[in-house]
Amino acid sequence: MYAKLENGVLIPSPGHIGNVFNPNAETLLEHGYKLVVFPDVTEVSEVKEVYEETETEIIVSYEAVV
Numbered sequence: 001m002y003a004k005l006e007n008g009v010l011i012p013s014p015g016h017i018g019n020v021f022n023p024n025a026e027t028l029l030e031h032g033y034k035l036v037v038f039p040d041v042t043e044v045s046e047v048k049e050v051y052e053e054t055e056t057e058i059i060v061s062y063e064a065v066v
Contacts, residue, residue, distance in 0.1 A: 001035075002035055005034075008047070038060045047062040
């Protein structure tokens with residue numbers, strides 16, 4: 001999955017960019033989208049996603065809601 005992180009909100013890549021339908025990774029990267037890395041899911045009933053953005057990817061982690 002590719003996305004942008006805007007104001008703490010994960011924005012998934014669109015199904016098309018201009019006249020390019022189903023854009024490949026190279027096209028998405030050129031338009032500022034990054035690979036989203038998800039961890040293995042753990043058995044926690046209530047969690048919230050936390051995002052860390054690097055130059056090349058967005059890393060998702062989970063924090064338990066208490």
